[in-house]
Amino acid sequence: MKDQRYANMVIESLKGWSEQDKAIIREGLLILDMHREIEMVTEIIGSRLGLYARQLEILEILFNHPERQLTPAQLADEIHLTRSTITGNLDSLQKKGLIKRESHPDDRRMLLITLTQKGVDFCKKTMPQRYADTLMVMKVTSKNERATLRKVYKKILEKVKELAEEKIIVNH
Secondary structure (H helix, E strand, O other), X not given: OOOOXXXXXXXXXXXXXXXXXXXXXXXXXXHHHXXXXXHHHHHHHHHOOOOOHHHHHHHHHHHHOOOOEEOHHHHHHHXXXXXXXXXXXXXXXXXXXXXXXXXXXXXXXXXXXEEOHHHHHHHHHHHHXXXXXXXXXXXXXOHHHHHHHHHHHHHHHHHHHHHHHXXXXXXX
């Protein structure tokens, strides 16, 4: 949507909507597009390391966890992924030798995901650059801008979650 043509086409198709509502929808589409573009560039950065952004997040969470092990469900909750999506990512990380799956000592039906030594070494090598990149990106904003951005994202997230709950209730 770099040239905003898509947003304009959508707005033109909204017959009977107020101009104020159309303007809000247009801004929402443009913001969503920027968000997607940030995610796409983040994926490109991660791909240079041979991983997807979510896989880097999984490694980061395991690396920074005091015990360096979590269940797949805990990881899914931490990263806000579905159970099936986390499974696919774990499969890829295991094939690369970065994690291992082990039976939970207290419940054999459960698994624990642990970093391998290769995974620990990978994190030690790559995480400092990840944090340096984050710092460089976020330094273009002021402390107040970052606080405002978090506040606005939180407000939008709460409304999206509320809408999702309503849709689930209506559809069931």
